[in-house]
Amino acid sequence: MTSATDALLDRIRSIVGPGGILTAADDKAPYLAEWRGRFRGNSPAVVRPATTAEVAAVVAACAGAGVPVVPQGGNTSLVGGSIPYEEGREIVLSLSRMNRIRDLDPLNYTMTVDAGVVLTAVQEAAAGADRLFPLSLGAEGTAQIGGLLSTNAGGTMTLRYGNTRDLVLGLEVVLPDGRVWDGLRRLRKDNTGYDLKDLFIGAEGTLGIVTGAVLKLFPRPRQTETAFVAVPDPAAAIALLARLREATGDSVTAFELMSRRCLEFALRHVAGTIDPLAEPSPWYVLTELTAGRQSDAFREGLEEALGAAFEEGLATDATLAASQSQAKQLWFIREAIVEAQKHEGGSIKNDVSIPVSRVAEFIERAEAAVAAACPGIRPTPFGHVGDGNIHFNLSQPEGADTAAYLARWDDICHVVNAIVLDLNGSISAEHGVGRFKKDEMPAIKSAVELDLMRAVKAALDPKGLMNPGKVLP
Known part of the structure; x- marks a missing residue:
């Protein structure tokens, strides 16, 4: 550490107190690595201010010294946005003590x-x-x-x-x-x-x-209805979403799609997961609807809408939760999908969004494209398709070498991203850009958009000290 860095850390310590700055390697370690292990950085210190005034004083001190700052919340980022770079120049500023x-x-x-x-x-x-x-x-x-x-x-x-x-x-x-x-x-x-x-x-x-x-x-909703519905394909799921929104006065709060493979992974690896329907289906929807007052008519309206969906071939089976505990059991299936994939080897992740009306087309095209690029690959699409967001995750072929498979992350994602862009979608629906996707920005943002973003960055952060190397290529 240089004398200039030592002087800055002394200045910061005087602002936040001895308990507000971490410099020991073991103390810093949890703040320097993404939880998935994809990004791991270095920093001379992790600073933990307790007030806005302390944050302001720390940032001003770093700006005066020309030292970059990486803000960090709960460090749950999936794109490396809250992790410093490996060179160790950046101060990590954690907001965890500001919890009022x-x-x-x-x-x-x-x-x-x-x-x-x-x-x-x-x-x-x-x-x-x-x-x-x-x-x-x-x-x-x-x-x-x-x-x-x-x-x-x-x-x-x-x-x-x-x-x-x-x-x-x-x-x-x-x-x-x-x-x-x-x-x-x-x-x-x-x-x-x-x-x-x-x-x-x-x-x-x-x-x-x-x-x-x-x-x-x-x-607060006074009534919540949860249903797990078997559907023949994603196109039927999207049509079912439209029917439920129309039939219930737009009371649909959540609408999650998952494939049979997703459910099988969860059943295989996560204790407590159930298969809620008598016969397997290639696709499922987990949906939740809420109302502002308790009424038998609300549940009856959902049942009628599902009955009409059966007649039209949009759904083939369904179960409605009869209690809060049953609803939690159905939601546990959705939550277990994320954990279950870890046990099936390497998984290449895609967090994309598509116009809702084109979700089915995306899944069909993307599954065919990745199968051609990597025979034996196992797509596990799931997610919040009610808003067009699909977690198009891709588990490695059975028996494949995990390291070799994950080494193909970029080229397989490019195959997926090409279809996303052709459908006027986004390659980051809810996870952000961070370090992970910043080099993809020129492909998804026009030159005008990037110029405007750089102009805003230059106006607010002319020294480029605020979370550098993130978002903008």
Whole structure:
């Protein structure tokens, strides 16, 4: 470590106190590696400020010293967005100590929180006020609000409530020079110029550090109906989605598609997984519908819609949860798919989105294309197809060498991405760009878009010190 670095760390230590900075290798290790192990970096220190003022002072000190900063939330990124590079020049700034719920206003249906508050804590606080914060995803017990905002995370309820961007009214952000923008407005109407918060949502910490947010809350559903439906193919699933939305007054909250192979992997490897229907089907849908009041008519409407779907050949079998525990059992199948794939060897991941009307075409074309590129490959498509998001994951051929298979990650993903782009889709639906997908940006963004993004970056971060090497190629 150079004397200049030592001097900077001393300055930071004076700001955050001895307990707010980690320099020992063992202490830093959890902050320097992505949980999947794909990215592993280095840093002279992990800094853990406790207040916005401390974040601002640390960022200003780093800016003065010309030292880059990598903001980090719960470190649940799947694209390396919160991991420093291997050279070890960057300071990691963790928001984990900033975990206060600042304000909860049930009548305004808002909650103001620190960026380091874990998603489950937000959900629980909202429920305690008889409100709903609808963002829900697999990492919700670890993911923090700042990171979710910075990646514009999605999840299972995007169909009904939108991505994280749609769940925010205001932000507090520390800018790359250490100034603080206080945009914590709890207004649903504020027509006074540029909507600055949208610059920082989805920017993955490249334009500033989100330190606080005003979140939208919603009425808590009084009735939830969960159904596991066998469908002949993805095209039938998409048609079923349209029928359910029309028949239930657009009450569909979640609509998840999975193939039979996904279910078989889960049954094989994850204890507690059940096969809920009597006969196997090539495809399944797990759907959830919610209503604002308890009514027998709501469930009857779902049953009638499914009955019509049977007559039209859109569905071949179904089970409706009769209790909350049965609903959890059905959702456990969906959750188990992620874990189960680890036991089938190497898995090449794709997080893509397609116009909902073209999801079936994408799956058909992509499965054929990857089979031609890698005979024996085992596609395991699943995901939130109600909003067009498919996790088009690809398990290695049986008996294949895992390392050799994973070495083909880029070229197999290029095969998939070509179809995504041909269908006017996106190669990152909800996971972000980070380090992993930044070199793909010229293929999916026009020269004009990239010029505009670079202009915004240059205006807010002229020294290029805020999470460098992420998002922009």
